[in-house]
Amino acid sequence: MLQKTYEAFTVTIEDKVAHIQMSRPEAMNTMNKAFWNELPAIIRDIDMNVRARCIVISSTGKHFSAGMDLAVFGSGEGGGKVDRYVAAEAFRSNIRQIQSSFNVLEEARVPVLFALHGGVIGGAIDMISAGDIRWCTKDAFFTIMETNIAMTADVGTFPRLQRYIPEGWVKEMAYTGRRIDSATAKDIGLVNDVFETHEACVAHALATAREIASKDPLTVTGCKTLINYARDHNTADTLDYIGVWNAAMLPPSHMQEAFAARAEKRDPDYPDLLKLRDTPM
Structure with a gap:
């Protein structure tokens, strides 16, 4: 702690x-x-x-x-x-x-x-x-x-x-x-x-x-990003953005880990998000 x-x-x-x-x-x-x-x-x-x-x-x-x-x-x-x-x-x-x-x-x-x-x-x-x-x-x-x-x-x-x-x-x-x-x-x-x-x-x-x-951090941040985007944009624009997001960041390896953890009755092990720079370069 x-x-x-x-x-x-x-x-x-x-x-x-x-x-x-x-x-x-x-x-x-x-x-x-x-x-x-x-x-x-x-x-x-x-x-x-x-x-x-x-x-x-x-x-x-x-x-x-x-x-x-x-x-x-x-x-x-x-x-x-x-x-x-x-x-x-x-x-x-x-x-x-x-x-x-x-x-x-x-x-x-x-x-x-x-x-x-x-x-x-x-x-x-x-x-x-x-x-x-x-x-x-x-x-x-x-x-x-x-x-x-x-x-x-x-x-x-x-x-x-x-x-x-x-x-x-x-x-x-x-x-x-x-x-x-x-x-x-x-x-x-x-x-x-x-x-x-x-x-x-x-x-x-x-x-x-x-x-x-306990959930996949990439999925959770994706949900937050897309829900907030949908709040401020129309349905057509949001659906297009969701498509772009998933095309770039839909994680097959994370999904495989989710299925494996369920089958093996254990907690899934997902990677954390990466650290961000606090300056432009």
């Missing part, structure tokens, strides 16, 4: 599964500067260096996350008069950088699973929308909080959330800033299932991650 501690997270890697826990319960796991810097670095390290075949993200304390740490809003350069148009451009560029911290969840070759509890608030909705599968506890609730503080959610909620739940629910949550409870979240498809306790929810997520990690 490998374990590493950061300011905002604790990461444990075991059985080819990475468990990333948000670790600032005293601050309701608000998303401070360290959070925005550490999360993409952790995900990229796991993905590019093939440290795990699946990732589970959970949290600690009373709430999964209360969203953006308000101190982040006051982190700009101060002093002197600044042209408002120049300031607007800088603000847009800074938002894009923050958005990229969640983009890595979607871009990772391995699946990213969420075990949620308590409040999933504001920026936490942006975060979980970029993952692959979500479960929650019975006490969980979900809020697009930005509306309640006179903001428009800007880190991924709108383009991603409506891929999972009906547009009417996205609009109701966004326009009103109301909470939805765990039962509603399951009914509308935001989460796959609801558990009585945090421990049971995390245990289920880790068990599912271990099951995914």
